[in-house]
Amino acid sequence: MNPTAAILLIGDEILSGRTQDSNGNHLAKRLTEVGIDLLEIRVVPDKHKVIVAALNTLRAVHTHVFTSGGIGPTHDDITADAVAAAFGVGIGVREDARAVLATNYDNPADLNEMRLRMARIPDGASLIDNPISxxxxxxxxxxxxxxxxxxxxxxxxAGLLPSLTGGAPMRSVSVRIDRPEGEVAAGLAVIAANFPALSIGSYPFVTESGFGTNIVARGVEATPLAAVEAEIRKLQ
Amino acid sequence: MNPTAAILLIGDEILSGRTQDSNGNHLAKRLTEVGIDLLEIRVVPDKHKVIVAALNTLRAVHTHVFTSGGIGPTHDDITADAVAAAFGVGIGVREDARAVLATNYDNPADLNEMRLRMARIPDGASLIDNPISxxxxxxxxxxxxxxxxxxxxxxxxAGLLPSLTGGAPMRSVSVRIDRPEGEVAAGLAVIAANFPALSIGSYPFVTESGFGTNIVARGVEATPLAAVEAEIRKLQ
Structure with missing residues (x-):
């Protein structure tokens, strides 16, 4: 069994539609590559109680929970406090985090009180490197x-993932069929029944020339994937 | 109080990273316009038990739950059955849905057994129009x-939303500040405290010329938004 994961995206701006999230898709691809099975993505608002509840629900179920958002210097950056509350641990400015942060500023006064919020780390946590800022x-x-x-x-x-233990990377084959789903569904159902160890999905699309179907088969072993690909191509 | 909503996106292809979802962002914007407060987006795999559980969790809390995905003709389209199971109602091919579907096909034989799956509707449901397919x-x-x-x-x-009762549409003002968050955070915290009825978010960005901050204030009334915008502009 591969390790499992959930992604928790924190931010009113995603729920208002102002921002189209891309972090979920980016991490989803990276997790697939290293064999960590992503089983849920959840987007929640900048509300302390909601974040705490989501963290505790997701960490009870999954091997890993990855969060995005809410760790900057402003009043609406409340993720670190929510994590501390979820675990029931303390939180405060930590010297190693302060030292890292200080390398950003030539003038020590620029590391002001609000920026120091970014050095507040829950007790017992280890730091994740930020080479950008x-x-x-x-x-x-x-x-x-x-x-x-x-x-x-x-x-x-990119810095974090190599430190996590992955599983068997999920491989996939993808076949594009320029016929509508309804014409390939019966044949595909037979194929899916014949390859129970694979996950076979059917993804319809619409172009100017009509309806088509992408068939994607996923699994950890190459041999059955090659076999199922040959079967799927017969539907073309 | 405005009505609230959750969006449930159903599909392995989003969790594998193969597909970047856009439906969540589209509906988020539409809901903001009509005054329905979107409080959660959740992405789950094509697994019956997981979909049923998510539906029952979300519908216990929100005024509306909108789902996307899994209602086509193929073996992996299991959303309608999951909805029926979540409500504990029956499901079968319904004549009005079959009649709508039949208008798609000149040859009645093209409405094959797999395509008829798309006319399977849980008992008691009303149809949502699909002008495309x-x-x-x-x-x-x-x-x-x-x-x-x-x-x-x-x-x-577009067809469904006018039939739902909205609330007070959320208005917003957005101010771009070409300074890093850490330089505006203290002033912004004071402003946020002075306008407790507004939701004020700070969204940092990185460009080639450095760090900047978008400040977005949201609320239902125009007058305090104009006042807060003037205050935020003083941070520029």
């Missing part, structure tokens, strides 16, 4: 807390 | 079930 993320047990700005989130993911 | 969505009480293909999802949303 220094303010660190952190891991507390299975919960990995990262920034919302995509370029920083992606850099944190 | 006919196969209907449906509403069962507060749960609104729509297609995953974006062009069809968006057409269904």
């Amino acid at each position: 220094k303010a660190p993320g952190f891991s507390l047990e299975k919960v990995h807390v990262m920034a919302g700005v995509p370029v920083i989130f992606e850099a944190m993911v | 006919k196969a209907p969505g449906f509403s069962l009480e507060k749960v609104h079930v729509m297609a995953g293909v974006p062009v069809i999802f968006e057409a269904m949303v």
Whole structure:
């Protein structure tokens, strides 16, 4: 069994529609590559109680919980406090985090009170490197807390993932069929029944020339994937 | 109090990272316009038990639950059955849905057994119009079930939303500040404390010329928004 994961995206701006999230999709792809099975993505608002409840629900179920958003210096950055509350641990400015943050500023006075909020780390957490703007993320047990700005989130993911134990990477084959789903569904159902170890999905699309279907088969072993691909191509 | 909503996106292809969802963002914007407060987006895999559990959790809390995906003709389209199971009602091919579907096919034989799956509607549901490919969505009480293909999802949303009772539309003002968050955070905290009825968010961004901050204030009344915008502009 591969390790499992959930992603918790924290931010009113996603729920208002102002921002189209890209962090979930980025991390989903990276997790697939390293064999960690992503089983849920959840988007919640900047509300302390909601974040705490979601963290505790998701960490009770999954091997890893990755969060995005809410670790900056402003009043609406409340993720670190929510993580501390979820685990029932203390939180305060930590010297190693302060030292990392200080490398960002030539003038020590620029590390003002609000910016110091970014050095507040829950007790027992380890830091996640931020090569872009220094303010660190952190891991507390299975919960990995990262920034919302995509370029920083992606850099944190790149640093964090090699430290996690993955599983068997999921392979996939994809076949495009320029026929509507309804014409291939019966044949595909037979194929799916014949390959119970594979996950076979059918994804319709619409182009100017009509309806088509992408068939994607996923599994950890190459041999059955090659066999199912040959079967799927017969539907073309 | 405005009505509240959750969006449930159903599909392995989003969790594998193969597909970047756009339906959540589209509906989030539409809900903001009509004054329905979106409080959660959740992405789950094509697993019957998981979908049933998520439906029952979300419908216990929100005024509306909107789903996307899993209502096509193939073996992995299991949303309608999951909705029926969540409500504990029956499901079968319904004549009005079959009649709508039949208008898609000149040759009646083309409405084959797999395509007829798209006319399976839980007992008590009303149909949601699909002007693109006919196969209907449906509403069962507060749960609104729509297609995953974006062009069809968006057409269904356009047809459905006018039938729902909205609330006070959320207005917003947005101010771009070409300074890093850490330089405006203290002033912004004072402003946020002075306008407790507004939701004020700070969204950092990175460009080639450095760090900047978008400040977004949201609320239902125009007058305090104009006042807060003037205050925020002083941070520029």
